[in-house]
Amino acid sequence: MTKSCLTGEVPFKVGGIVEPPYFVGRAEDLAELSRDLRGLAQNRLILAPRRFGKSSLLHNLRLSVQTERDLLVPYVNCRDVASYADFHRATVSALLAEIERTRPVSGLVKRYAEVFKGRLTRALERLEEIGGAIGETGRVYLKFRDRTLDERELVRDTFRFFRALAEEKRVKIVFMLDEFQEVTAFDVYMFNLLKKELDLPSQVRYFFSGSSMRLIGRIFLHEEAPLYLMVSRHFMGPLREDVVATFVQERLARANLKIKPTAARRIHDQTGGIPFYVQKLGAILVQRSLLDGTSEISVAHVERASRAMNDELDSEFEVRWLHRFSPLQRRIVHGLASLGQARVTELAAHIEAKPTDISSSLSRLREMMVIAQEEDGSYVLVDIVFARWLREA
Ligand SMILES: Nc1ncnc2c1ncn2[C@@H]1O[C@H](COP(=O)(O)OP(=O)(O)OP(=O)(O)O)[C@@H](O)[C@H]1O
Numbered sequence: 001m002t003k004s005c006l007t008g009e010v011p012f013k014v015g016g017i018v019e020p021p022y023f024v025g026r027a028e029d030l031a032e033l034s035r036d037l038r039g040l041a042q043n044r045l046i047l048a049p050r051r052f053g054k055s056s057l058l059h060n061l062r063l064s065v066q067t068e069r070d071l072l073v074p075y076v077n078c079r080d081v082a083s084y085a086d087f088h089r090a091t092v093s094a095l096l097a098e099i100e101r102t103r104p105v106s107g108l109v110k111r112y113a114e115v116f117k118g119r120l121t122r123a124l125e126r127l128e129e130i131g132g133a134i135g136e137t138g139r140v141y142l143k144f145r146d147r148t149l150d151e152r153e154l155v156r157d158t159f160r161f162f163r164a165l166a167e168e169k170r171v172k173i174v175f176m177l178d179e180f181q182e183v184t185a186f187d188v189y190m191f192n193l194l195k196k197e198l199d200l201p202s203q204v205r206y207f208f209s210g211s212s213m214r215l216i217g218r219i220f221l222h223e224e225a226p227l228y229l230m231v232s233r234h235f236m237g238p239l240r241e242d243v244v245a246t247f248v249q250e251r252l253a254r255a256n257l258k259i260k261p262t263a264a265r266r267i268h269d270q271t272g273g274i275p276f277y278v279q280k281l282g283a284i285l286v287q288r289s290l291l292d293g294t295s296e297i298s299v300a301h302v303e304r305a306s307r308a309m310n311d312e313l314d315s316e317f318e319v320r321w322l323h324r325f326s327p328l329q330r331r332i333v334h335g336l337a338s339l340g341q342a343r344v345t346e347l348a349a350h351i352e353a354k355p356t357d358i359s360s361s362l363s364r365l366r367e368m369m370v371i372a373q374e375e376d377g378s379y380v381l382v383d384i385v386f387a388r389w390l391r392e393a
């Protein structure tokens with residue numbers, strides 16, 4: 001990554017969770033969600049396509065309530081959860097880390113680690129020292145390790161533990177379950193348990209986040225889904241044009257670069273305001289300007305950098321193109337890329353299909369958050385960088 005000459009600070013950060021000054025906009029999302037967090041108002045489902053900044057939003061949401069000692073916000077990435085036991089270990093560890101962060105207990109997570117993988121006698125000693133609800137759940141886990149208790153009993157106890165701990169420590173707990181579409185380990189039994197938990201009046205709440213409406217839909221949104229109507233949805237859009245323009249201007253200034261207002265706005269157009277692309281395009285612009293000795297970035301520079309970005313993303317887009325879509329979905333996506341925006345009839349005519357033949361694929365693609373429907377009913381591709389790549393490929 002290119003370092004700025006003045007401050008030694010990297011001008012843009014591409015990939016991974018970001019904090020200010022790399023995290024911008026999202027003021028309304030943060031205000032609304034942190035109100036719900038503090039008030040334990042409701043369970044939430046945060047939805048956005050890939051790379052819109054969900055994980056970063058969750059992270060900054062946690063930062064925004066960091067000073068509240070009585071609010072624990074454990075974060076779990078569900079990508080790492082492949083079994084009920086994983087769920088137990090991941091949630092309990094995250095919760096203990098939160099206790100350690102907010103209370104004067106040191107080494108809790110480390111001491112507790114004995115329960116997961118240490119010798120039994122040592123583990124029991126540690127649990128004796130720790131005591132309370134944590135000691136109790138640790139002993140339950142040891143029974144599971146011992147195979148005198150099955151996974152279902154373990155996971156039932158896990159939920160009981162959350163409630164017991166909230167009561168014992170007089171705290172509110174809001175779990176952030178990121179990438180929830182990845183919870184392959186969950187089945188009807190688990191969803192029923194979760195449903196019961198969401199229904200219970202308690203000091204424990206859940207914020208789910210995900211990027212595939214199709215998978216998430218099966219869990220939350222269809223009428224027959226196990227958690228139907230149990231959560232309130234929150235959609236994240238792209239970053240606004242003014243937010244993007246101010247951001248790139250400020251970050252480029254860190255690298256001693258100026259940008260024309262029209263060029264700053266062009267960055268928004270070229271990226272659709274999708275945060276990941278904004279940062280990537282910014283990083284490319286800095287690199288190229290240093291190489292060329294440019295000091296003020298123009299629209300032409302932005303356009304050249306966009307082409308370079310497309311080239312860099314080429315293999316990733318190719319994999320997406322080949323593996324993510326069915327043949328009919330590919331025709332639809334390609335058709336939409338060349339039309340830009342189209343109603344069903346227009347799109348069907350363009351790809352030489354009947355509207356009725358493509359309607360279920362269209363709703364599938366919508367659930368995958370690959371396409372979106374505009375107010376007038378027409379369809380567009382969400383990822384406009386990918387769309388440009390398709391047009392040019
Ligand atoms: N609010 C923001 N302001 C500026 N850049 C951002 C913001 N949010 C995210 N980004 C940029 O987008 C990248 C991806 O962000 P993040 O990992 O939070 O997205 P995500 O939606 O969780 O992605 P994925 O779907 O891959 O899990 C970050 O590394 C950063 O470059």
Ligand SMILES: [Mg+2]
Nearest residue numbers: 054055056178
């Ligand atoms: Mg993420």
